[in-house]
Amino acid sequence: MKQLTEIRWHGRGGQGAKTAALLLADVAFSTGMYVQGFPEYGPERMGAPITAYNRLSDQEVRVHSNIYYPDYVVVVDETLLESVDVTAGLKKEGAIIVNTPKSADEIRPLLKGYEGKVVTVDARKISVEALGRYFPNSPMLAAVVKVSGIMDEQKFLDEMEASYKHKFAHKPQVIEGNMNALKMTFAEVE
Amino acid sequence: MSIRERLSGNEAIATAMRQVCADVMPAYPITPSTELPQYFSSFVANGETDTIFVPVESEHSAMSACIGSEAAGARTMSATSSCGLAFMWEMLYVAASNRLPIALAVVNRALSGPININCDHSDAMGARDAGWIQIFAETNQEAYDNFVQAYRIAEHPDVKLPIMICQDGFITSHGVQNIELLEDDVVKNFVGEYYPESWLLNPEHPEAVGPYTNPPYYMEAKYGQLQGLINAKKVALEVAKEFKEISGREYGLFEEYRMEDADYVMVMMGSAAGTCKDTVDMLREEGIKAGLLKIRMFRPFPGEEIAEALKGAKVIACMDRTESYNSQDGPIGADVKAALFNAGMAPKVLNYVYGLAGRDVTVESLASVFEDMKTVDETGEIGDTYRYLDLRG
Structure with a gap:
């Protein structure tokens, strides 16, 4: 039986939602999965709403369309809840993960009657505490991995550490902070 | 042993280009082209390939430089997309009629207008009658595999025609997906050295390339091109058979x-x-x-x-x-x-x-x-x- 997980990312241009989708594809690939990571391209501008996608599967992924019925939705910027129908097609057995200091109960009324699981992550607080700066990608990645259970958490941490070591070879001081952001998110997200 | 990777189609073709290691790559490296020449120029800058990268001021110049380079006897490649391909149009015909086996990586995107940057095949279809071999890909894997096979088809003595290796803009060019790469030396051996039958800078056999062709010769030149193109079917199947031996992957027409x-x-x-x-x-x-x-x-x-x-x-x-x-x-x-x-x-x-x-x-x-x-x-x-x-x- 084909196990396919489809994830849709909503962010604003410049916030790194596309990078996060590509990073998730990278780390899922490293754990042996078949992956797709792709953004929806339009007239890209800083601050404009953008969408990116992931398909993660134990078998080859052949379909090349956007994702209309995602298992999970990640909202990197909570101001998008007002302007974008982020829960469109989202399966109720799945979940939406929103970057916000608010609670899930406070966010749910903004989700147009979505019945599934609502998870909130205060990526700003985690990022500032762990890194001293606001980079929402690491917390949002850890949150989607934890909520979806698409891969073993320790395996995810190991792969991310290897990836950070490669990516930040010229500034190793940020590796620990990023790893802490991932671990703090794992501890905070239910 | 193949190498398990995950790459965008652009990265995949840039990798194939590094492995194929043609002599010269003239390209217009910015929009409307994709990141492809940028990835390749990093390989050049990092000393990972011996290819001479020639950044030119337009796609028309890119294809003109390709023609000069290939006519001189150097294996030559380029990359473009959308309106960039349209701007090469005049020179595409020159490349084909001079029987120059240039390999061109095309990322298929819409032609303006209305203004748009996304995928369709209108750019390649505009170049449909230019006399080039055109090969299309479903995935980043196929785009990579097709580029590895490109020169073997184009340079074959029965063919001697330029070749376009096409893939879908953004959908495969910018989407990251699993891919199996071949090892560098496997690709190098498969593609082999390029020994043109004749070349412009050969003092033993001086020749003219691209002269004016009077009516008594023009139709015969076109008929010759057609025969080369028809032969490309048979050659592509032979090359695919050999490619299967090194990759395990099967290709047909x-x-x-x-x-x-x-x-x-x-x-x-x-x-x-x-x-x-x-x-x-x-x-x-x-x-x-x-x-x-x-x-x-x-x-x-x-x-x-x-x-x-x-x-x-x-x-x-x-x-x-x-x-x-x-x-x-x-x-x-x-x-x-x-x-x-x-x-x-x-x-x-x-x-x-x-x-x-x-x-x-x-x-x-x-x-x-x-x-x-x-x-x-x-x-x-x-x-x-x-x-x-x-x-x-």
């Missing part, structure tokens, strides 16, 4: 997916063929005998072979990702219908324009085309034969 007993067959090329495979599987489970014929080599057009493969089909839907304004069919529709006619066949053929300028192509929309084919079969009424898929009301 086209791919037949669940065609054995298919009543309804979709004919298309590019990334939507992957989506179509899922559609075919879904319909097969519902008992509908759906099939896919995915064109890999579009120029030369394997008409006889395609007609033969379509023999059992009750209804055929040709899918064109471009508009050619002849008001009755698109390029694939026209070629497939001509091939069927020449073979004395007259099945019912629908022709759809789809996915222009990045209009998303879903399993549901392709399933609706199979539904249409079924309706035509059951009612015997073909209705409008030239249709737009998912046109908004």
Whole structure:
């Protein structure tokens, strides 16, 4: 039986939602999965709403369309809840993960009657505490991995550490902070 | 041993270019081209390839420099996309008529206007009659594999023609997906050294390249080009056979997916063929005998072979990702219908324009085309034969 997980990312241009989708594809690939990571391209501008996608599967992924019925939705910027129908097609057995200091109960009324699981992550607080700066990608990645259970958490941490070591070879001081952001998110997200 | 990787189509072709290691790469490295020449120029800057990278001031100059370089006897490649390919147009014909086996990586995107940057095949279709070999890919893997095979086809003494290796803009060019790469030395050995039969800078055999050709010679030159192009079919199959030995991956002039007993067959090329495979599987489970014929080599057009493969089909839907304004069919529709006619066949053929300028192509929309084919079969009424898929009301 084909196990396919489809994830849709909503962010604003410049916030790194596309990078996060590509990073998730990278780390899922490293754990042996078949992956797709792709953004929806339009007239890209800083601050404009953008969408990116992931398909993660134990078998080859052949379909090349956007994702209309995602298992999970990640909202990197909570101001998008007002302007974008982020829960469109989202399966109720799945979940939406929103970057916000608010609670899930406070966010749910903004989700147009979505019945599934609502998870909130205060990526700003985690990022500032762990890194001293606001980079929402690491917390949002850890949150989607934890909520979806698409891969073993320790395996995810190991792969991310290897990836950070490669990516930040010229500034190793940020590796620990990023790893802490991932671990703090794992501890905070239910 | 193949190398398991995940790359975008642009990264995949840049990697193939590094491994093929042609002598010269003239390219216009910014928009409308994609990141592809940028990735490749990093390999050059990092000393990972010996290719001479020539950043030029336009695509017209890029193709002109390709012609000069290839005519001088250097293996030459370039990359472009969309309006960049359109700007090469004049020189594409010169490259083909001088029988210069240049390899050009094309990322298929819409031509303006209206202004748009997303995927369709209008750029490659504009260059359709330039005399180049055109090969299309469904995935980043196929784009990579096709580029590795490109020079073996183009440089073959029976062919000697330039070749376009096409892939779908953004969908495969910017989408990251799994890929199996070959090792550097395996690619190098497969492609081999380039020994042109003649070259401009050969003092032993001085020659002119690209002179004015009077009417008594022009038609013969064109006929010669046509023979080279026709020979490319046979050569591409021979090269594919050898490629299978190093990669395990099989290529033909086209791919037949669940065609054995298919009543309804979709004919298309590019990334939507992957989506179509899922559609075919879904319909097969519902008992509908759906099939896919995915064109890999579009120029030369394997008409006889395609007609033969379509023999059992009750209804055929040709899918064109471009508009050619002849008001009755698109390029694939026209070629497939001509091939069927020449073979004395007259099945019912629908022709759809789809996915222009990045209009998303879903399993549901392709399933609706199979539904249409079924309706035509059951009612015997073909209705409008030239249709737009998912046109908004």
